[in-house]
Amino acid sequence: MSLRLEKVSMQFGGLVALRDLDLEIPEGVIISLIGPNGAGKTTVFNLITGVYRPTEGTIHYNGHRLNGLPPHKIIALGIARTFQNIRLFKNMTALENVQVGMHCRTQSGAIRALFKTRFERAEEQRIRKRAQEILQELGIDRYQDEYAGNLPYGEQRRLEIARALATDPKILLLDEPAAGMNPKETEDLMQLILSLRNKGLTIFLVEHDMKVVMGISDRIAVLDHGQKIAEGPPRAIQQDERVIEAYLGRRHTTTGSIS
């Protein structure tokens, strides 16, 4: 049930964004991908979710080869993601955003909608109920009928996670979920991520906030200039010479704050 990247490379014209990346994401862990800006972290997410097709290498998930699959099929296999720069459907309500997330797990088509069949009505009810549950779980149910664009920033990030969860994923890819959050919100976010992991979800995290990364990750992989330079548990990464060098350019050790 693991997600496996084998010798994955990505080139944009002459620019090598990613070189020979090997990465295995086992089930039920929190794994973080860190690295300086432009190291290729978001590219990894885009490759896994099918936005780009790797120039070389393969990505396997649960016996499926993901290379070349359209994103919506990959999502349907159980991989969901959020975006670095929030990409909610701003002019839809919070509830509708989550409902859209359930698209790939439901099936009423246009014909059923036109005739409002019993199946369609039951399914609509189920979608609504489940979406409300998800909002509740994330503690943003009071914004249910608010337009997503009107939500406070931190809640928008939560709503993105809610929308991703609505696709009923096995793996959740979070792209800098703590960006722009205040310490309190960040703390809540860490609790949320941990509770999701405890429910059996695999979390793949790209994050700059080292407090988050070091605080909750089971494993950390470090990218620099498109190459993996280290991988291991948080403590080992904190002391890795090459990681420190990549971040600071020279030797400098202070525990827990290499940002």
Add this chain to the structure above:
Amino acid sequence: MVRREIQRFCIYTLFLTILVLPMVGMRGPEFEARRAFTVLSVLVGVLLLTTVFRLLRETSFYRNLGQRIRQRRDRALGKIQVLPRPVALGSLFFLLALFPFAANNYVIDVAITVLIYVTLGLGLNVVVGLAGLLDLGYIAFYAVGAYTYSLLNLHYGIPFWFALPFGVVIGSLCGCIIGYPTLKMRGDYLAIVTLGFGEIIRLVLNNWDNLTKGPNGLLGMDKPKLILPSFSDGGLSWTVVPLKSLPSLYFVILAVALLTVIAVHRLNNSRIGRAWIAIREDETAAELTGIPTTLLKLLAYALGAVFAAVAGAFFAAKLSYTNPNFFVFLESCVVLSIVVLGGMGSIPGIILGALALIAIPELFRELASYRMLAFGGAMTVMMVLKPEGFIPATRRKRELHEEELESEEAADE
């Protein structure tokens, strides 16, 4: 603010002078000063008025005026909403049903046209308003519907109601044919391709003489027939009634328009409708939320085309005549204007839009050539003052007035 407006005024005046004096004044070798300066002064006058208007708009008087009007309107709307919805809709329907008994044939004819355009507008709304795909060749599907019925009826004698499903199928196929190559396109490119497609259909109809009789058009299709119960000879019997009179056609087309309203309303509030809106909002995010965007965009094209094809079949049947010149680009523009002017994504808005753009120009038919001028002017004014349309869908209003809403909210706090 004032300085900027004055600056702008001066620049535009200079611009106009440079453009207008030679273009209007030079007649052959001579310079007609009087003519040139008359035109110039009119233009500068208009410019001055605009500037004054723009400056006024910034004063507190105008701002408060807008707010006061809004409050009044909200209060008035609040009163209307006191009527329970079924009662309101019921009485509206009742009025629509009684309408032909109180009107003459000309008015009914206009009403039928309005209803056909309501159907067209709602169909285009699926494509433009919901899925957010700008379609400038929409009238092509209307033509497909009209010609499908005409050809099937003239060549094979297929009656209207049996030809209608063919029209629907061929219409939706055409929707997919135009949809498929445009799936990867967005915005401007999409608009250009759809525009081209619309013209291709018209030109094919215009030049395929053997089949469509070219510019002469097709003539003499049967009217739709209805089987109605009659109680004349003491017992119940069924008679076939051709819908020859305008009122009878009106009722059938009213039914079609109502069915379209219901269909679009249901689509709007369904899983598919939500997915369309998501695609309009952010296509990439929609795809990455598990929505098969390609399939759904094709579906939007196909369904939009179905409504147009049905409307087209009724249009051809009503006139018993069709020709390629009914389906020029201007018609696509009119339908698009109905959607935009009425309010994208809003069903009552589109109905009002159809009324405004089809019925009102009819009222001013005597003014003939000034009609289009007034039409264009009204459109421009409308777009400046109320870009979201007469009755905006709540969403669209948000999109277009985001800043104002925010400042109002800030003021409230």
